[in-house]
Amino acid sequence: MPDAVDLAYSIEGPSTGPVILLLHGFPLSKRMWRHQVKALAADGWRVVTPDLRGHGASPRPDESATMQRQAADVRRLADTLGLDAFVLAGFSMGGYVALQLALESPARVRGLALIDTRADADTDEARARRYATAEDVKARGVAVVADAMLPKMLTERTRGQRPELADEVRDMMMRAPQTGVVQALLGMAARPDQRPHLAKLQMPALVLVGSEDAVTPRDAAEVLAKGMPDARLEVIPDAAHLSPMEQPEAVTSALRRWLKPLSSV
Ligand code: MLT
Secondary structure: OOOOOOOOEEEEOOOOOOEEEEEOOOOOOHHHHHHHHHHHHHOOOEEEEEOOOOOOOOOOOOOOOOHHHHHHHHHHHHHHOOOOOEEEEEEOHHHHHHHHHHHHOHHHEEEEEEEOOOOOOOOHHHHHHHHHHHHHHHHHOOHHHHHHHHHHHOOHHHHHHOHHHHHHHHHHHHOOOHHHHHHHHHHHHOOOOOHHHHHHOOOOEEEEEEOOOOOOOHHHHHHHHHHOOOEEEEEEOOOOOOHHHHOHHHHHHHHHHHHHHHOOO
8 A cells, every 4th residue: 555645635524424535636725626516515515525645735745746646635534534434426537536536436335426527547648648648847846737727627708708717716726835746746646547447437427518618528528438337427508627627517517416315424
């Protein structure tokens, strides 16, 4: 087992409620879930949002943030909080971590929501791009990633009509620590292809994807949904990659519908 670090986290909602953990994407933080946290906590869920290693207020170890290490961090947090079983939701890189954790510890994951994410590994070309970006971030800072990702996070329409949202997303990315960004890039480049293992994930699963997501597009979401025996796919209209922030009501409603049968502790 890789060494786990103690993650920074927040908890909202009643202490006796059923538990859901929300794992953010790269290079973001738990702030990305603010809409879902408020709504699900109001429904009676105990909502736990960690900052993944190298992001937000969590430690930034100087080693690549592999999905195995990140899954071990989340499991350690669950152990610390005394959570034997929980619903797990992950967005993009958080989805890679959620898949890893669900495959390693299926008995602990009562339900799995995978949002704008994918099961396959990087192609050689994508991996080479990550290594080049990591070098670029070391030389020029996190703006390299923030500038490249913002147009993929939100549709052009949203960036035009809701500049304050675009500013918020860019600000969140700019706050990501440089080491954390580099190590996450290296960790994502090394992630395994989980497609051959999807059939083992027998818990109820929900797959969401923004209709205009070009980072983890609909065909990648279909692979996830078809690969897991108890999964359903919903497409979020008018959303690029960061659907939980671009279309928060639609993402929250989809989560709420899916979570209903899981709400008895
Ligand atoms: C993310 O949103 O977490 C990342 O874009 C995922 C990735 O680069 O594969």
